[in-house]
Amino acid sequence: MADDGDRIPSPEETLRLIEEQRAATVSRLRGDPVLLYVPWGTAWLVGFSLLFLHYGLDGRPYAPISLWQALAVHLIAQVVAGAFAAYGITKQTSGVRGDISTKGTMYGYSWFAGMAVMTVIGIRLAPMLPEAEGGLLWAGIALLVVAILYMAGGAIFLNWRMFFLGVAVAAVDAVGVVLGPGWHALLAAVLLGGGQIVLGLWWRRHP
Template sequence: MSPSDDDIPPADPAEALRLITEQQAEVSRRLNPDPRLFHWPWGVAWLVGFGLFFLRFGPDGRIFVDLPEWLPLTVLFVLLAAAGIITGGAGAKAYGQVVGASSQRGTWYGLAWFLGNVSLFAVNIKISPLLPDDLQGLLWAASAVGLVGVLLMAGGAIWLDRNLFWLGAWIIVLNVAGLIAGPGWHALIIALGGGGGLLLAGTIAALRRKS
């Protein structure tokens, strides 16, 4: 059987190098899912969810929009659950075919997210009844956002991803600033700076992935 044109290696070294580069880029795209799937769902959840908290439970107890008290938290939980499903599905599809150390790091990192949130939930359930209502909300929001920032920085360190590391650092700085500003302002800062930052980070990462 005579080889087809596709089976004959290119005689030009430059053309061969170009083909190798294209194939490496294609493999990278298949194994690394669209970063927007990992950033945008959480960005939308924070922007909308914390934005509703600010409108309903503003600084000094101010109500900018008279929403039902249950609505902001319900919307935030629903959007966070949807974000978890989207990113979990994208990660499983991309990394399901990867084996070895990379797969193990991903599994352990996902376990760290799960156990970290379980631990946070247990502590806050115990402590929050001892605080006034406004500080209860601040405790839950700030501890959850702080955990996200730390885990993002850890992920950046594990995979040597500078952008992920600094995104986590940015979220931690915002969280501290929101804590200093107090209830109400924390929700606004996280909605705009955190949610908006996640949307921007996903957009920049996607543009870099295409280039």
């Protein structure tokens, strides 16, 4: 009966029930990993692949794609991904009031601030550099902002997965910048773009 709420059979069953409910609540509060990571992964896979084809590994392009075409597609894909992520974050914090939603709001504005300052730095400094280094500056700061915000997100929401994803982005960014624009784009496309798609789908199945 609804009023009685069903008697609980055994202590084991009860602990399992509590744990299941806790896990379901945590995953509801964390948001849908498919909405948060898969669009972002797709944007990077497409955008960085085009950049890679433009740069090539030995300085010779693999496909007739100009830097501006590659950057334009990359930017549009990221804006679309950002819209999906914003929708995911809104869905995640809707229906919750208190510390969690306050943290979510501040975190959302941190993304906005990070991306805005990245754009200012890129527009000011990239034109002063040779074309390949200018592109690398853009990509390098973009990944730096994302890496730090993922790590900060992990710390704020006590989410180790998100934290280590941030660590991975930071590591790929550092190695890629050292190796040069072609390698940076290749590593970012495969490891971070492909990686986030796989992780987003995997984390939905294994919350």
